[in-house]
Amino acid sequence: MSDRIFGGFGLALAVFYIWAASIIKDSFMVDVIGPRAFPYIVGSVLFICSLYFIVRPDDEPKWPALNGLMEIMVGAAVLFVYSWALPEIGFLISTVFATAYLTWRLGTTPLWSFVTGVGTSVGIYVVFHLILGLSLAKGPFGI
């Protein structure tokens, strides 16, 4: 069943892709087959493969239980918030929380997770910024 749903999404994606390719505007430069031909081929391959998934689905994959799925969703949300927070509150502070969250969810006690968060954040800051000179996101305090 999962493969059939996946195939359905694939079909929608392929149709959308081909439509998006059809509205590519020509520029003043032209070549023989233009900018649309290759995307059409790619879209068709997507379409045919998706049809195959619907007709001949594989065995059902092992989906995680609901709490496992939640785990991933919340994890992804935390990482999205982290990406957004990087330029807002700076690398040092946001990394403490992001690392602490992930470490905690992978089974460390909350206190130790926080300690790991601080350690990771400071460690990366020292190695990558102070020693190697990489530019990290700066927050309101300049760090």
Next chain:
Amino acid sequence: MDILSLLANGFAVALTPQNLMLAFLGCFLGTLMGALPGLGPANGVAILIPIAFSLGLGPTPSLILLTSVYYGAMYGGRISSILLNIPGDEPAMMTCIDGYPMAQQGKAGQALSLSGIASFVGAFFATCGLVMLAPQLVKIALLFGPAEYFVLFTVAFATLGGITSTNQAKSAFAAALGLGIAMIGSDSQTGSQRFTFDHIHLYDGIDFLIAIVGLFALSEVFIFLEHHRSGSVTSSNVPKVTKILPDLKMLKSCIPTITRGTGLGFFAGVLPGAGASLGSFLAYSLEKQTVDRDGKTFGKGDPRGVAAPEAGNNAASGGALVPMLALGVPGSGTTAVLLAVLLQLNITPGPLLFTKNPDVVWGLIAALFIANFMLLAMNIPLVSLFTRVLLVPTRILMPVVAMISFVGIYSITGSTFDVMLMVGFGLAGWLLRKLEVPLVPVILGILLGNQMEVNMRRAMTISDGEWSVFVGSPLAIVLWIIAIAGFVLPMLYGRKVKARMEAASKEEIVKN
């Protein structure tokens, strides 16, 4: 003799203090990453690419650093196979079968050093093979026109699933997905905006590094989150590594084994779509067929069962560099990531690389030789240091890896949009893995998409719109035959070969 003088120049490039240090650092980090379960060579190199660039290293030094990581990871994979019965990366799977029983018999040190020597021999001769074979392949590749190149890219995608692929439609879907992503941005030929929907962040297309780090490294983090708590592999029962030198008798008895493993592994590496996993599998099963037909000692800690797959796996990783450097077409996930390194450095691999940037090619090859000796030196006496790394629990390690990926991507793009895109790729990678859609074709599609299209359009321009140009030369027809065979054969034999590989490792789990 031409090759030797070129190689000598390469050594002159590689033997500067800075490059030697980078090679050392790469070998060390690589072995570490290989040894840690869940962080394979592709992940390791992927995370380090953006960091190498933000450091402002030149092309040759970055390449030396990253290929040392690649070789190092191939060495490192065996450590957790032998000590914990958990392969550090996929190619090290076969090493578990005899390596773990050896460790249980108190011969962990010998197993480690023997496999280290086998890895060295495999990688050393494969690098020699690379020196011989790549320039020959370049001569053929120079005959390629745009049409042949287009077909060659098709061959790469058709064979990438490899003989173990069970669902070719999923490989093809993955490749099309990657090619589709590569089309986003302004068209290189005419300048038209494609699939950007007037979104300014998309005008330059999607940086392949974002896709690679997201799909490989971050999806791994999500996999760990899914299996949280069970994901910690650490156990207090890491066997003590005592005697770290193999006795000469054992080593001597393994010489023929290592020789066979090296030959087979190199062959498997050069072939498109085979790669290191198949190299070690072939080496192990052939060795078992040759010296232990009745299954008396193999699987119970036979040193030859450790030497064969390690020689095979490392020889294959050297062999896989041949098509990547000479044709610009990688045959495995890790070499695809190395291709990303070259593209990021504005170096187009392929036949012209050997004439235009000989210092890069030969410097790289010389660095491989140097890295190999360093790895041998590192892996025999320092092996107990690496085994200690296995004590770091994954629950602490994975978040650190995730944060380093963020640091890398943020430092090269400096854009929140791109970092979020990476998280999106991570989620997509998790989903695709669950559905058993391979990720390597996606990456390769993103990397090669534009070149593939450019070659198609050039060929069509030359032929003035005649599609028959793609079957217009004997070379193109031969390539089509390879592509079709490579795509169809796994449909017929894929399940069988995969079932045998799985049976081999299951058998061993039952025994323990």
